[in-house]
Amino acid sequence: MPGWELINKKEQKALNKIFNEGSIFFAHGFDNLRKKYHVREFERDICKKFGVKDALAVSSGTAAIKIALKSLGVKNGDEVITQGFNFIATIEAILDAGAKPIICNVDETLNMDPSKIQRLINSKTKVILPVHMLGVSANMNAINKIAKKNKIKILEDNCESVGGKYNGKYLGTLGDVGVFSHDFGKTITTGEGGMIISNDKKIMKYCREYHDHGHENNPKLPRGRDTKTIYGFNYRMTELQAIVGKVQLTKLNFILSENKKRYGVLEKFINKNIERRSLTENSKSIYDTFIFKIKDQIIRNKIIKILKRLSFGTKNLPDALEWHCSFFWDHALNKREIKNSRNDKERLVQMIAIPIFLRKSVNDYKILAKEINKIFI
Ligand SMILES: Cc1ncc(COP(=O)(O)O)c(C=O)c1O
Numbered sequence: 001m002p003g004w005e006l007i008n009k010k011e012q013k014a015l016n017k018i019f020n021e022g023s024i025f026f027a028h029g030f031d032n033l034r035k036k037y038h039v040r041e042f043e044r045d046i047c048k049k050f051g052v053k054d055a056l057a058v059s060s061g062t063a064a065i066k067i068a069l070k071s072l073g074v075k076n077g078d079e080v081i082t083q084g085f086n087f088i089a090t091i092e093a094i095l096d097a098g099a100k101p102i103i104c105n106v107d108e109t110l111n112m113d114p115s116k117i118q119r120l121i122n123s124k125t126k127v128i129l130p131v132h133m134l135g136v137s138a139n140m141n142a143i144n145k146i147a148k149k150n151k152i153k154i155l156e157d158n159c160e161s162v163g164g165k166y167n168g169k170y171l172g173t174l175g176d177v178g179v180f181s182h183d184f185g186k187t188i189t190t191g192e193g194g195m196i197i198s199n200d201k202k203i204m205k206y207c208r209e210y211h212d213h214g215h216e217n218n219p220k221l222p223r224g225r226d227t228k229t230i231y232g233f234n235y236r237m238t239e240l241q242a243i244v245g246k247v248q249l250t251k252l253n254f255i256l257s258e259n260k261k262r263y264g265v266l267e268k269f270i271n272k273n274i275e276r277r278s279l280t281e282n283s284k285s286i287y288d289t290f291i292f293k294i295k296d297q298i299i300r301n302k303i304i305k306i307l308k309r310l311s312f313g314t315k316n317l318p319d320a321l322e323w324h325c326s327f328f329w330d331h332a333l334n335k336r337e338i339k340n341s342r343n344d345k346e347r348l349v350q351m352i353a354i355p356i357f358l359r360k361s362v363n364d365y366k367i368l369a370k371e372i373n374k375i376f377i
Helices: 009-020 038-050 061-071 088-096 140-150 201-210 239-250 252-269 297-309 335-340 342-348 362-374
Strands: 054-058 079-083 100-104 125-128 153-157 177-181 194-198 289-293 351-355
Touching: 009 239, 038 054, 038 194, 038 239, 054 061, 054 201, 054 239, 061 088, 061 153, 061 177, 061 194, 061 201, 079 088, 088 100, 100 335, 125 140, 140 153, 194 201, 239 252, 252 289, 252 362, 297 351, 297 362, 335 342
Parallel strands: 079 100, 079 125, 125 153, 153 177
Antiparallel strands: 054 194, 177 194, 289 351
16 A cells, blocks of 8 residues: 555655755755755656656646646547546546546456447547556556557556556556656655656657746756746646655565565455456556455445454445546536446446555454455355
């Protein structure tokens, strides 16, 4: 589960240091007053860790999606295909970029169903936006093939699965551009924050300028005289957030391996007759959520009660289903998309998600599995 559970003296010490470095919280300028540029360093560390040419730190994952969509040329009247199991942010970003969200159903992996994409494509389709939900990759080979065939770009929303892999490559690096969220519930956190990653120079140039009022950060000019060709907005990350992000990133491998231990216990001990979420072939999960299917309402309620009593909760299935399934978003989507989302709702209401917390021990998860199994005796 989230990096917030591991916030400790390391983040505190790193934050304290900035007061001896000139106390500059802004990412740009103040060159004579500062010793370091932490946003730049965080971006460099992200490039190194995830094997991408460029990374841009921004103010949130939602902002990252919007900026990335715009960098792909999305504009008024375009359509962007995303999925029914999602978070509302993705839809908001599409709408804010002026485009229309088109809902593709998810399959048994709870990620975008590649077999349902082609029929949604028309001359207005600009981008396919798969969302790697709750730690597990979408089938990127199949999605990439469809995008290539139809000459459509891919933006990976990897807000929820930072550190996950597909075919040995980090999620977020498999399409044209990828985004992370570093909000407080995510694998590595900066409080609020997001990241855009890509190997495409043109995409990253646009993102960098758009997120910073159009600033080109021309090295030959002071910031006040800087050049510009596009207007943008302010979606910048602060130095304080980046300092925390740098420390959190060093904890990512540990978080993933600890997740796996707890997830492994649930996988091993929870009654084998219970149907698990299918994991996408060739994917490496971040193991931060254990999801399984229980149709029977009475049994569901009993399990949910145990999860509440032992203070695990059920993350967004079903605790926050209304924020994670497009069937419930008639304030943002038209009737057709709501109707298209019905299948996803039917699938998701049968699921229960157990969050993996690092503050819970491996043994706590063993006890939980035993408690759940008692229902089936
Ligand atoms: C799939 C998905 N996309 C986008 C976001 C938005 O990220 P942020 O909260 O950083 O704006 C989230 C956050 O919960 C998410 O889960």
